[in-house]
Amino acid sequence: MSDSVLDVKNLSVDIPLAEGILHAVDGIDIHVDKGETLCIVGESGCGKSLTSLAIMDLLPKKAIRRMERLDLAGTSILDYSERQMSDIRGSKMGMIFQEPMTSLNPAFTIGNQMIETLQRHRNMTGVAARDIAKGMLEKVGITAADQRLNQYPHQLSGGLRQRVMIAMTLLCEPELIIADEPTTALDVTIQAQILLLLQELQSEFDMGLILITHDLGVVARIATRVAVMYAGQIVEQGTVKQIFDNPMHPYTRGLMRCIPVPGKTKPGEPLGSIPGMVPSLVGKFTGCRFADRCNLVNDACRKSDIELRAESGKTQGYRCIIDAKEMAKVS
Amino acid sequence: MSEIMIDARNVTRNFSISRGMFRGKQTLRAVNGVDLTVKQGEVLALVGESGCGKTTLAKILLGLLPQTTGSVDLCGQPIMDVPRLELARTIQPIFQDPYSSLNPRKTIGSIIGLPMRVQGIEDSATIRQQVETTMDLVGLAARHYNAYPNQLSGGQRQRVAIARALVNRPQVVVCDEPTSALDVSVQSQILNLLSDLRKELNLTYIIISHNLAVVEHIATRVAVMYLGRLVEEAETSILFNNPNHPYTRALLESVLTPDPDLGIPNAELGASYPNPIDPPSGCAFHPRCARVMPCCAVTPPTGINSSGSYVACHLYDENGASNED
Amino acid sequence: MPATDEVKLDDALKLGSLTKKIKGHQGMVIGSVIVFTVIAIALLAPLLAPHDPYQQDLMKRLLPPVWDSRGSWEHIFGTDHLGRDYLSRLIYGARISLLIGIGAAIISGLIGTIMGVMAGYFGGRVDMVVTFLITVRLSMPVVLVALAVVAIVGGSLQVVITVLGLLLWDRFAVVMRSSTLQVRSMDYVAAAQAVGCSVSRVLMTEVMPNVVNNLIVITTIEIAHAIILEAALSFLGLGVQPPLPSWGLMVSEGKDMMLFEPWLITIPGVALFLLVLAINLMGDGVRDITAPENRN
Numbered sequence: 001m002s003d004s005v006l007d008v009k010n011l012s013v014d015i016p017l018a019e020g021i022l023h024a025v026d027g028i029d030i031h032v033d034k035g036e037t038l039c040i041v042g043e044s045g046c047g048k049s050l051t052s053l054a055i056m057d058l059l060p061k062k063a064i065r066r067m068e069r070l071d072l073a074g075t076s077i078l079d080y081s082e083r084q085m086s087d088i089r090g091s092k093m094g095m096i097f098q099e100p101m102t103s104l105n106p107a108f109t110i111g112n113q114m115i116e117t118l119q120r121h122r123n124m125t126g127v128a129a130r131d132i133a134k135g136m137l138e139k140v141g142i143t144a145a146d147q148r149l150n151q152y153p154h155q156l157s158g159g160l161r162q163r164v165m166i167a168m169t170l171l172c173e174p175e176l177i178i179a180d181e182p183t184t185a186l187d188v189t190i191q192a193q194i195l196l197l198l199q200e201l202q203s204e205f206d207m208g209l210i211l212i213t214h215d216l217g218v219v220a221r222i223a224t225r226v227a228v229m230y231a232g233q234i235v236e237q238g239t240v241k242q243i244f245d246n247p248m249h250p251y252t253r254g255l256m257r258c259i260p261v262p263g264k265t266k267p268g269e270p271l272g273s274i275p276g277m278v279p280s281l282v283g284k285f286t287g288c289r290f291a292d293r294c295n296l297v298n299d300a301c302r303k304s305d306i307e308l309r310a311e312s313g314k315t316q317g318y319r320c321i322i323d324a325k326e327m328a329k330v331s
Numbered sequence: 332m333s334e335i336m337i338d339a340r341n342v343t344r345n346f347s348i349s350r351g352m353f354r355g356k357q358t359l360r361a362v363n364g365v366d367l368t369v370k371q372g373e374v375l376a377l378v379g380e381s382g383c384g385k386t387t388l389a390k391i392l393l394g395l396l397p398q399t400t401g402s403v404d405l406c407g408q409p410i411m412d413v414p415r416l417e418l419a420r421t422i423q424p425i426f427q428d429p430y431s432s433l434n435p436r437k438t439i440g441s442i443i444g445l446p447m448r449v450q451g452i453e454d455s456a457t458i459r460q461q462v463e464t465t466m467d468l469v470g471l472a473a474r475h476y477n478a479y480p481n482q483l484s485g486g487q488r489q490r491v492a493i494a495r496a497l498v499n500r501p502q503v504v505v506c507d508e509p510t511s512a513l514d515v516s517v518q519s520q521i522l523n524l525l526s527d528l529r530k531e532l533n534l535t536y537i538i539i540s541h542n543l544a545v546v547e548h549i550a551t552r553v554a555v556m557y558l559g560r561l562v563e564e565a566e567t568s569i570l571f572n573n574p575n576h577p578y579t580r581a582l583l584e585s586v587l588t589p590d591p592d593l594g595i596p597n598a599e600l601g602a603s604y605p606n607p608i609d610p611p612s613g614c615a616f617h618p619r620c621a622r623v624m625p626c627c628a629v630t631p632p633t634g635i636n637s638s639g640s641y642v643a644c645h646l647y648d649e650n651g652a653s654n655e656d
Numbered sequence: 657m658p659a660t661d662e663v664k665l666d667d668a669l670k671l672g673s674l675t676k677k678i679k680g681h682q683g684m685v686i687g688s689v690i691v692f693t694v695i696a697i698a699l700l701a702p703l704l705a706p707h708d709p710y711q712q713d714l715m716k717r718l719l720p721p722v723w724d725s726r727g728s729w730e731h732i733f734g735t736d737h738l739g740r741d742y743l744s745r746l747i748y749g750a751r752i753s754l755l756i757g758i759g760a761a762i763i764s765g766l767i768g769t770i771m772g773v774m775a776g777y778f779g780g781r782v783d784m785v786v787t788f789l790i791t792v793r794l795s796m797p798v799v800l801v802a803l804a805v806v807a808i809v810g811g812s813l814q815v816v817i818t819v820l821g822l823l824l825w826d827r828f829a830v831v832m833r834s835s836t837l838q839v840r841s842m843d844y845v846a847a848a849q850a851v852g853c854s855v856s857r858v859l860m861t862e863v864m865p866n867v868v869n870n871l872i873v874i875t876t877i878e879i880a881h882a883i884i885l886e887a888a889l890s891f892l893g894l895g896v897q898p899p900l901p902s903w904g905l906m907v908s909e910g911k912d913m914m915l916f917e918p919w920l921i922t923i924p925g926v927a928l929f930l931l932v933l934a935i936n937l938m939g940d941g942v943r944d945i946t947a948p949e950n951r952n
Binding site: 043044157158159187188189190191192193195196199214215216217218219220221222223240241243244245254255256257258259260261262263264265267268270271272273274277 | 380381484485514515516518519520522523526527541543544545547548549567568571581582584585586587588589590591592593594595596597598600604
Binding site: 393394395415416418419420422423424426427428431432433434435436437442445446449450492495 | 842843844846847848849850851852853854857861862865866
């Protein structure tokens with residue numbers, strides 16, 4: 001029995017605009033096993049959110065997604081109809097969004113929304129459903145669960161709402177959870193609690209977790225594997241230790257230099273920065289997308305598209321023409 | 332001896348919240364008895380989580396909101412007595428959201444030039460000159476003069492906001508989460524810019540931030556707030572290396588540094604965040620405190636000043652002197 | 657957080673496909689053409705009308721329009737029960753509709769905007785008072801009140817414009833209030849205050865330009881609203897008085913002869929419908945075009 005929870009091959013998302021086609025996501029491969037946490041990290045515009053929406057088939061109508069393979073726990077869901085997808089969304093595949101204010105329906109109680117999920121996917125009603133919902137709320141650390149079930153979303157704080165979201169996602173014991181910036185809108189102390197909770201539940205339910213974020217601190221603490229996205233492509237991937245101890249791609253290195261780290265970066269010293277802006281992805285783009293901002297750029301970089309370089313035996317791959325030995329020499 | 336720019340004493344700000352048709356009004360103590368001094372050239376960071384009152388306090392220090400009780404002096408003068416235009420020349424804000432801090436219907440040049448026109452400068456050539464100099468100072472290309480905000484990126488918009496704040500060369504700048512809405516790579520640029528400008532223009536900063544890594548990097552002093560009260564204040568390195576207040580400790584423990592060997596911290600904060608309208612009795616932090624003592628639920632701690640640091644916790648006053656570690 | 661590409665992305669997904677965007681503009685083009693045509697007709701009425709709209713000719717009563725077998729080109733739209741040329745009355749009627757629509761909208765617009773902006777900006781007591789006034793106004797049945805006033809004071813063009821102007825401000829107030837509230841919470845208003853702008857300056861340069869979009873939409877709605885209301889009032893006999901060629905009055909005068917001389921009500925009815933539709937289409941288009949998001 002395979003351990004693979006999610007297998008995505010060659011995912012791309014195109015969006016037709018007035019000026020041309022925006023290639024928002026270009027040739028992404030994603031693999032997540034049971035018990036693994038894959039963090040997709042990148043800045044705004046890199047396509048990380050669209051990637052998660054593409055996997056769940058929740059893209060806006062205009063967007064066109066293309067994939068060679070989309071397997072959930074071994075079963076191909078690539079050609080699933082909307083009906084079939086809606087059956088597995090919420091039951092086999094769960095999603096947690098960033099903004100806890102808007103992801104819960106303000107017009108219904110927590111209990112209503114949770115029981116609705118159980119009704120939809122597990123045909124449960126009444127007292128049995130309520131008991132399960134209550135148990136799940138307690139599991140995610142919400143006290144006075146009985147009263148909470150009767151409350152409306154606006155009566156709960158942001159952290160509590162996010163816990164409720166997690167509880168709802170877990171109701172049907174999904175194989176995979178995709179969390180898109182689940183803690184960005186929360187306070188620092190609550191963030192740590194929510195991440196701890198996710199981690200504990202993941203190991204208890206043996207789920208795969210994809211966590212999308214722009215915060216490298218979050219990535220370092222919770223990820224098993226990391227994929228760094230830039231301008232619609234994965235520019236580096238590997239285990240969390242590989243990425244943080246030895247970042248290879250100039251963008252990854254640039255990002256690491258940008259963040260102040262208490263204890264490491266000297267207060268008062270200027271922080272590293274990445275000059276320039278993300279290039280426009282409208283229309284055909286040849287060559288390295290990071291070329292305009294890279295300190296190691298040369299003419300060859302722009303000539304042709306660059307493949308993800310995978311060293312044999314190593315899991316860390318990065319998209320650059322400079323080989324590993326040369327890269328190790330340069331800072 | 333540095334000049335004292337802002338001297339706030341026992342500042343309290345209350346809001347009257349209506350609790351529905353039949354329940355009358357309740358008082359929300361957004362800021363509760365805060366003492367704060369800001370010296371020339373300092374970078375004071377106001378740190379705290381949602382509901383702690385840091386934004387309200389910042390508005391009070393900017394003169395945008397009057398305090399309910401207590402006094403706030405700006406360069407020796409009560410801030411409410413300072414004439415509007417002089418206030419604007421002395422202290423300016425930079426807001427968090429670069430998308431809502433610029434009027435979408437005005438050009439960049441007009442936005443940055445507004446403070447000058449308000450001060451009564453009418454000569455458009457003078458205004459243009461100063462605006463362009465300031466744009467150059469903050470790293471904005473001159474060609475953006477006639478552009479509109481929606482044509483610029485988040486980082487560029489934040490630079491416009493900075494230019495607007497600095498065009499009249501104020502002395503104090505209050506930055507409310509100046510980089511939280513920006514990408515990491517842009518954040519570092521803006522932080523570097525703020526540092527450079529401080530040295531070049533001899534500015535004093537008050538920075539509100541929830542990002543402790545950023546605070547550790549640019550602040551000289553840090554003031555930690557919880558539910559309207561100041562719970563600790565010290566020089567940055569002292570606070571980060573040796574936090575006294577249990578809340579400060581929990582806060583610092585919760586900071587996620589990019590170190591893959593450390594797991595996710597458990598700051599043991601237990602019970603959920605309290606409701607500011609209905610704060611806990613005694614010390615507001617006691618329901619979540621890992622080192623709570625019986626006296627904490629009864630009386631709020633009085634602050635203690637020692638060698639430039641301040642802490643308000645029973646662990647350190649006469650009640651708990653024996654519990655100090 | 658979005659970089660320029662993501663902004664474009666958001667816009668593209670929000671506006672829908674390309675063709676929808678053009679359709680929106682198409683509506684505006686059609687609407688504007690009709691409105692400007694009507695305005696031109698109204699302004700050039702003396703030159704365009706083939707006959708004097710007030711001249712009666714009892715020998716030529718109820719002549720059908722030119723497309724009927726018994727019609728003639730001398731009276732393209734036929735004549736009414738007093739032998740007056742219908743086309744000429746229609747043309748002069750455009751003046752009345754436009755005058756009333758625009759006049760009432762200006763008066764109610766001024767009242768409602770001032771009240772709404774003050775309430776939204778200052779909040780507190782001002783807001784309480786304005787909200788109370790709006791509630792009072794909303795509990796009044798407009799048509800009945802207008803009827804009562806006109807019955808007491810007597811109907812005339814000026815009275816109708818004034819009464820409608822004093823009654824139709826509520827939507828202005830409500831919309832301006834909520835728009836102002838929204839703008840008020842923006843950081844650029846706080847920044848303007850911090851920069852030292854006086855209240856009036858903040859209102860004129862920061863608030864107004866950002867609420868004027870909604871004002872345009874509501875103005876077009878209310879112009880159309882006033883035109884329809886006047887038609888209704890005149891139909892009931894308590895609006896503009898005969899012999900003025902108000903379209904509503906024309907419908908009223910023709911209703912008794914509806915069965916055999918249907919053109920008497922269909923022609924002014926269609927004219928009213930077209931004008932109101934055109935005004936609304938134009939308003940939508942102007943709002944879409946001037947929205948800051950569409951500026952490139």
